[in-house]
Amino acid sequence: MTTTTTSPVLTATGVTMRFGGLTAVQAVDLDVHPGEIVGLIGPNGAGKTTFFNCLTGLYVPTEGSVAYRGTVLPPKPHLVTQAGIARTFQNIRLFANMTVLENVLVGRHTRTKEGLWSALLRGPGFKRAEAASKARAMELLEFTGLADKADHLSRNLPYGEQRKLEIARALASDPGLLLLDEPTAGMNPQETRATEELVFAIRDLGTAVLVIEHDMRFIFNLCDRVAVLVQGQKLVEGTSEVVQSDERVIAAYLGTPFEGAPGAEEAAEVEAAEAGATPGATGGATQDGAQRGTTARTEDGQ
């Protein structure tokens, strides 16, 4: 189910990122439409995070452009956020020594204007803006289920809650598009389920979501559309069914070399190394997937 008729929130055109000789992202086109949840999958090192960094201005793409609602964005992170794209990080990057509430308040930065003077003079306008920011931040903590931890230091939160806080902090800038980089990494099945619900709720609030994830069940449950990135290039894009049944995806994602793919052996090696503990190099990932399936089913049965 795609909504190609509406104009997209995000239009990435020919985004290419080279680090010296390494082309981490190569000519990737991607559109995200309002109300959509789009998945971005691919093996480790495929360039997904690098692509996110290009979208949010943390990297200046070597080639290509990124547009938000039709306006081309300058590659400056704070301007991208101001425009309406917010993100979370794969390796959690909270402000460790700030409280949970303060973290979310920092996320409000672009949507408030009070500068140094108004902070020093503390006029009624300042107090009102501060109170409004706090109220909005508490609302978001309520939404993500962290309200009772508002006064805790973010570094003292358990891992799963830190990921949620990253989402709350990103939502604080009232984004039109939310980029989630592996939001369920390190979560147990229950937490993953809760995050799934959270992402649906975010979409229902009118924010489009672009999500990187390794958990296939999560992705195929959630996404209206999935793009597959392999070796920096977009391999396929389509609905869950299309992507799931695409032979090249199965081959690339599960690590079996497919014909003519440059450097596919390396990708396979990485996959094998990852599967490491599980006997049978290629079987590893499949087994893993099967296990997830069973866990999920028992869970559903409960």
Place this chain on the structure above:
Amino acid sequence: MTTDKTQPTAVRKAEAGAPAPRTTLLRALTAAGGAAAVVSTFLAWTWTAEFPGDLTVYGYPGGLQLLTLVLGIATGVFALAALDLKGLRWLTPSGSTQALRMLALGTFAVTWFTVIAIAVDLDGLVNLEPGGWIAAVVTAVPVATTFLLPDDTRPLCRPKELPSWAEILIIAAVFAVGLYVVNYGIQTDADHPEPFIGYLIAVGFAAVALVKAGLISRVSELTNSYRSVTLVAALITAIVFPFFQDKSSFTELGVNIAIFATVALGLNIVVGLAGLLDLGYVAFLGVGAYTAALVSGSTASTIDVRFPFWAAVITGGVVSLIFGVVIGAPTLRLRGDYLAIVTLGFGEIFRLAMLNLDGTSGPSVTNGPDGIPNIPPLEIFGFNFNDEHSVGGISLDSNGNYYLLMLLVTVVVVLIFSRAGNSRIGRAWVAIREDETAATAMGINGFRVKLIAFALGATLAGVAGAVWAHFQSTVVPEQYVFAGPVPPNSTFLVAAVILGGMGTIGGPLLGATLLYLIPKKLEFLQDYQLLAFGVALILLMRFRPEGIVPNRRQQLEYHETGQLDVPGATGLKDGAVGVTKAEA
């Protein structure tokens, strides 16, 4: 079976209710030891008045004996509190043993320091009177007994409900005692280091003891629930300080402390909040001081203008701001330690430029090494700062006038720090300090926000410099070095911030006070000041990386991970209720 089961419970109950006889005995012995220490201070410890303080008289304690006396009393009283004496239990909300150990060690250390100092200063143990021997022996007793006591550290228990006037009275009393203690230290004899060393030992051990007993947490709960009362009390304490000084030189110490503490607090915005390492901060103080001197109407100034004081201060601040922006704008765009290197260079360039703008090596602006002397005394509304004025029968000399003026600047900087720090921009500073990448990804314009912090810091230093120039009535380039034996220098300021506690208000104030006062009172240390800084910072990083005054966030961390969690939280909640009540 049943008896087997009930017996241990009974025993445990007994243990919890009444302590083992051995513990009671040890506590009683500790109390007795404290009392004996008190008695010993009424004896003569030496026979000659050559040793500073009056330790030769039977009948009343003097000099360093007073410290033994106070700590002895404290040991005794806390031991009685440990014995559950009615009316004293409030002294040890989080356990008595650790506090008693510290007090016993403090009494012991001060007494032995005194006795040994007498023997060393006067060449030989023969100079000790029997009183000194007795004191040395009896102060060892509580040390032994307290280290045999079982540790009874417990989570902070809930305080008894007190009427709010009583709580406010407690805050006032705390500040009064604080003023007395600070005064005592400042007024120690500067010609002899012994009294001040003894004072430092006593205050150090007593402070740790109060922390261990839980009294400091108790007081900070109170100050948290009565914020405005606390601020007023602090302000009054600071205002009355000069009226208690019998020597003008003591007030001068106060002025210098106020100036350096203020400058350190300004630096704390840059270093502590925004996380920008500024190693040339003293140059901004210099920019303000030189600017104010040039427009002050000094006969030695190369500019023939005479601005009123307020205009000189504003000019000093503005010129400093301009320098801050000029230095900051190119460097703050870069990540990493460029700023530290550039500011270090700026500090040196400023000093060398002031040295060379003397008419021979460069244009004639600053008179080179001679500086700009003869800055006329301040006059605000006909109030001449160099004259003595009488306030309600108590006269205030020049130093007193400048002290009060400087205090005003300090209050302004404290207000700026707390208001800016607790706002959108302050949160952005802390976010940048914590993780610049994440902060920019949250929409913070890192460059802009850092430049604001840097420029604000520079401006505040410029304002303080303008006041300082008038107080000193002269400015010379050699005051503004990177590191040197006399403050202010950039190392001194950074050390004050780090030692005191980054990101806090109290930290730099306390840090600057200690770092200024200690070398001032212990002249022999002055040559080793930098070495002492180094050692102090290493010790600090090892034992208390958050600084002497931890900031709220670190305190929170402690509260969340430590045992104090639940009672602490309820205490805070009560406090919040108290505030709303007070405001309503």
